Amino acid sequence: MKKWLFLTISALLLFGLSGCGKSVEEQINMGVASSQTVFEESPKEANKKMGQIELYLPSGYKIQDTDDVNNYVLTKGKDKYILFVNVNEKEDSKLHYELLKKNMSKAIVKEQPLELDGIFGFTMVLEHGENQFELVASSGGVKVSTISNDRKIDNKLEEMMRIARSVEVIH
Template identity: 60%
Template sequence: MKRKWLLAPACCVLLFTLTGCGKTVEEQIDTGVASAQTVFEENPQQPNKTIGKIQLFVPSGYEVKESEDLNNLIIKQGNASYILFVNYHEKEDSNLHYELLKKDPSKKIIKEETVELDGAFGFSAVLEYDKEQFELIVSSGGVKMSTISEDKNIDQKLVDMMTIVRSVKIDAEKE
């Protein structure tokens, strides 16, 4: 009987400890944006998938849905969908996607970070989509990826998105 009474408080302490380990949305956003910048500064992953003219790295658990419009690819992970947009005419140093974001007064930017490295420009941003969802955007030159996300795993999504975006290569022979 005494063991049951000792076990109940221990379970409560464990439950509160585990609950406290979860990151707040703000922490996920701060960590995700900073981590996306770090990914941008690292060597890009080698592509493991080719769709038309586009070569890209697709992390485990993600799949690319082929479409007729090879400027826009849909990438899925479970129930989450991501749009990968490739502008073939923009170079690595292009900040077009960033300028368009900044000029749009309807966008409510929560956090953003730009990065320039060896002539390449990139950024990551988290925008308020509605009360319970966020728009996540990462870009490198003419390549942009976005998704709508709830408040879970924002930090990891931003890292995966930047990993994919940074890996994109255009096959010049197929142009």
Template identity: 60%
Template structure:
């Protein structure tokens, strides 16, 4: 009898796993954008890395390094590369990045969502990049992160990106 229950439990777990992997691109985008908004409204993760004048939280499995441009960091996870852009002049409530996106007629936005919470403005967006790739963008105030992605794990990538963006703190210059 125990063996039957164990087998049934294993089959259910496998079914749930396969169902999760079988999300359509549209479902991944919808889930990812909604989840990124939820992450925006939560308490930011405490930074665990300092690069130059930037403190940020880098999830397990991700690496971060400075680029030649002091406003950009390169974040990688395996083969995936992300660009983290920090505009030191913009405040938490800035919507400059969003306005730049909306005013760029060359961008084909599939889905975007803005959020305002506790004096901060942010957004997440998925853009059509080419036939098989998407541009993922998340932003909080003057901090923006983007990547070009295949149609896999879009939902999790958007969550991780928003988690990173929301954690960014610019270190004040000591006078």
């Protein structure tokens, strides 16, 4: 009898705690705020080199080999990210931002343009389907994007901006 009581109480506690997670809106707001903070910080020192770029990859991220000098695939667990580097765009480039703003096929859930010392960047969250979002973090000619479910959006946006800000083109 004590065993069943313990299991029942444990199950109720687990069920109750699982509902205490952040809402999607909270995750998006926190992620956008965190990515702004990261944008305003000094970029992390590069710990990876791939083709003609050097960049910082947070723990758990891997970069896949590619022949494309503009597009790289990053993975972390089951999540895939596209890192696009336009070597011809300067740090003040608004190209990625303007292209996404003109694309009316996806609704913008939240956007945050950012400027600091002649560098333009932004964070954007777009609807991608039921309980799915396209997350974008960009700095100059660098854009990191992924499709995400409604979990860990805040952490992903922060890490994506950290990666975007760290990319340096080697000439």
